[in-house]
Amino acid sequence: MSIxxxxxxxxxxxxxxxxxxxxxxxxxxxxxxxxxxxxxxGVHLKTDKRFNLxxxxxxxxxxxxxxxxxxxVSHGGxxxxxxxxxxxxxxxxxxxxxxxxxxFIKAVAPTHIGFMGGGGDQDKFTHETGPExxxxxxxxxxxxxxxxxx
Amino acid sequence: MxxxxxxxxxxxxxxxxxxxxxxxxQNGTPRAVAPRVPMGANAGAPHDKExxxxxxxxxxxxxLKISSAGQIVPLPYEYTAKV
Numbered sequence: 001m002s003i004x005x006x007x008x009x010x011x012x013x014x015x016x017x018x019x020x021x022x023x024x025x026x027x028x029x030x031x032x033x034x035x036x037x038x039x040x041x042g043v044h045l046k047t048d049k050r051f052n053l054x055x056x057x058x059x060x061x062x063x064x065x066x067x068x069x070x071x072x073v074s075h076g077g078x079x080x081x082x083x084x085x086x087x088x089x090x091x092x093x094x095x096x097x098x099x100x101x102x103x104f105i106k107a108v109a110p111t112h113i114g115f116m117g118g119g120g121d122q123d124k125f126t127h128e129t130g131p132e133x134x135x136x137x138x139x140x141x142x143x144x145x146x147x148x149x150x
Numbered sequence: 151m152x153x154x155x156x157x158x159x160x161x162x163x164x165x166x167x168x169x170x171x172x173x174x175x176q177n178g179t180p181r182a183v184a185p186r187v188p189m190g191a192n193a194g195a196p197h198d199k200e201x202x203x204x205x206x207x208x209x210x211x212x213x214l215k216i217s218s219a220g221q222i223v224p225l226p227y228e229y230t231a232k233v
Contacts, residue, residue, distance in 0.1 A: 019155070023158065023219040024158050025163065078189045079189070081231065082231055088193060090190065092194075096206060125152040131156050134162065135160065137162055138162060146209055147153070149151065149168065149192075150151065
């Protein structure tokens with residue numbers, strides 16, 4: 001007996017669907033690992049182009065030896081009050097530099113990524129921006145990625 | 151989350167520091183930690199080096215400890231923004 005009375009019937013209400021799991025096992029000890037940060041918080045160099053607050057699927061590269069004061073945020077989707085005081089609230093690059101120095105991790109990756117999450121063209125993020133960011137990190141030998149968003 | 155999933159899919163293990171655990175669960179995060187923080191201070195209170203360091207270290211430790219996709223580990227650090 002089939003429990004489907006009418007085939008192909010769809011809800012008129014948008015229902016978010018959780019995508020299937022993705023998983024890469026983490027085996028390398030932290031002290032041997034190169035770590036990169038990728039943030040959806042709209043972080044970028046002050047000298048770089050701001051994000052379009054109405055929706056932007058582009059991303060900005062941030063060098064690993066950057067100082068917090070060289071960075072800023074352009075993101076219209078959350079209260080920027082804390083991150084304007086201290087960029088490490090969303091992009092803890094200075095904390096990462098410190099724990100690399102003390103040997104907790106092996107090294108800070110040469111390139112980190114800022115983009116503007118919480119909206120924008122989801123299709124572009126899935127098929128272009130996401131894979132492009134992943135390729136940069138992969139090509140630079142990043143072992144682990146730390147993200148902030150949501 | 152889309153970007154986290156793309157990095158994970160490319161073969162780099164990832165973890166996200168999330169202020170909104172239900173959102174990252176819904177969107178299929180591979181691994182997450184959730185300190186008690188408002189969105190916008192996911193890695194801890196402004197200028198609180200001690201809290202930020204603890205959150206970053208705990209996130210990286212959980213990256214190695216979490217054994218299967220979709221787990222969200224609460225972290226015992228709390229910050230309430232004064233609005």
